[in-house]
Every structure is written in structure tokens, then in C-alpha cells.
Amino acid sequence: MRSVLLALLALCGTQHAAAQTNPPQCPFDAGQLSAQLGRSFKAGVPENAMIGKGCRYDAEGKGNVKLWVDAGPNPAPSAEMWRKMANPPGTGWKAVANDPDKAVHTIPKADVSPFPSLSYERKGWLVSITVTGIDNRAEIDAWNAKLVKLPRIP
Numbered sequence: 001m002r003s004v005l006l007a008l009l010a011l012c013g014t015q016h017a018a019a020q021t022n023p024p025q026c027p028f029d030a031g032q033l034s035a036q037l038g039r040s041f042k043a044g045v046p047e048n049a050m051i052g053k054g055c056r057y058d059a060e061g062k063g064n065v066k067l068w069v070d071a072g073p074n075p076a077p078s079a080e081m082w083r084k085m086a087n088p089p090g091t092g093w094k095a096v097a098n099d100p101d102k103a104v105h106t107i108p109k110a111d112v113s114p115f116p117s118l119s120y121e122r123k124g125w126l127v128s129i130t131v132t133g134i135d136n137r138a139e140i141d142a143w144n145a146k147l148v149k150l151p152r153i154p
Contacts, residue, residue, distance in 0.1 A: 023154045026055035027069060033057055037146050039065060050086060051075065051126050065133035071125055071153055079121035088112075093119070096148055105144050106130075116143035123154050 026044030033041040040060040047054040052072015059065035076082035079102070083093060090109030095102070096118075103120035116131040116139075129150070134143055 023053075023071065025053040026057075027071070027153045028055075028057065028150070030057065032151075033067065036150055037067075037143070041067065044069075051082075051128060059133070063133050065131065068130045068132075069127070069153075070130075071127040073124055074121055074126040079119065079126050082126055083119060099148070101152060103148060114140050116140050116147060118144065118147040118150075120152070122152055125154050127153055 025046045028044065030041045030043045041057045042060060044055040044057045047056050047068075049068075049070035049072070051070045051074075053070070055069045057067040057069075059067070074082060076085060080093075083091075083104075083106075087106070088109055091112075092107035093104035094107055095104050099120065101120035101122045103118055106115070106117040106119065108114055113135055114137065116134055118127075118129045120127055129147055131143055131147070134140055
């Protein structure tokens with residue numbers, strides 16, 4: 001499945017990428033994330049990603065909280081189609097009310113622990129932001145609300 005997704009990325013995304021605005025691989029400043037999310041974050045570290053550019057931000061202090069950003073030209077005809085192809089069956093999504101970029105939060109399938117997330121499509125790019133290390137349902141909802149308020153990329 002992963003090789004099919006990567007082939008799709010190569011075929012569809014490459015042509016579209018040249019015409020797009022290219023944000024930096026790590027689009028958020030650590031101070032900006034810290035202020036917006038209420039935790040102290042280290043500078044982003046570029047990583048490989050499924051959609052395009054990937055970046056990991058590690059929180060300092062208690063817990064093992066990490067924020068991942070994966071952003072690039074949408075490799076599928078729609079954001080919804082990509083999400084269905086890139087996630088296991090049984091995964092759902094909850095729309096963010098009145099969001100101009102039609103953002104959604106991931107609702108993992110039953111045997112996967114929930115996690116804060118935000119996915120949206122903007123200017124032809126698909127952006128996926130995932131936070132790990134948060135497992136309390138009330139905290140997940142609070143983090144999801146904070147993720148919606150982050151500056152949008154590109």
C-alpha cells in the first residue's frame with residue numbers, strides 16, 4: 001500500500017509542486033508553537049514524510065509530546081480521498097465547524113488510541129499536523145482546539 005501511495009505522490013504531486021508556494025520544511029518557529037500550544041517546544045527537525053515535507057517538534061519537560069507536520073501538494077484528487085487512502089479502514093474524521101480550509105480532526109479506528117490532529121487543504125497543498133504523547137480525552141479536545149488556531153500553511 002505504501003509503495004502505491006508513494007507512486008501516486010510521484011505521479012500527481014511532482015507536476016503540481018512546481019506551481020505551488022513552497023513553505024519552509026519546518027514552518028513553525030519553536031517560540032510560536034510554545035506560545036500557541038502552552039508547552040515549550042524545541043526547534044523543528046526536518047524528517048521524511050508521506051505527503052511532502054515533514055518536520056518534527058519535540059516538547060520539552062514532562063511526557064514525550066511530539067508534533068509532526070507533513071505538508072505538500074495534494075497527491076490525490078481530493079483531501080478526503082487522500083485521507084481514506086493513507087489511513088487504515090475504520091478511521092473517521094470530524095469536520096471543524098466553519099473552517100475556511102475544511103479542516104478535520106482524525107478519529108482513529110477503535111483499536112488505536114486517540115490523538116490530537118488537524119488536516120486541511122489550502123492552496124493545493126494538503127497539510128497534516130499530528131501530536132503524539134497526549135492520551136487524555138479532555139486534553140486531546142483542548143489540543144485540537146489549539147491546533148485549529150495555528151497559522152495555516154502555505
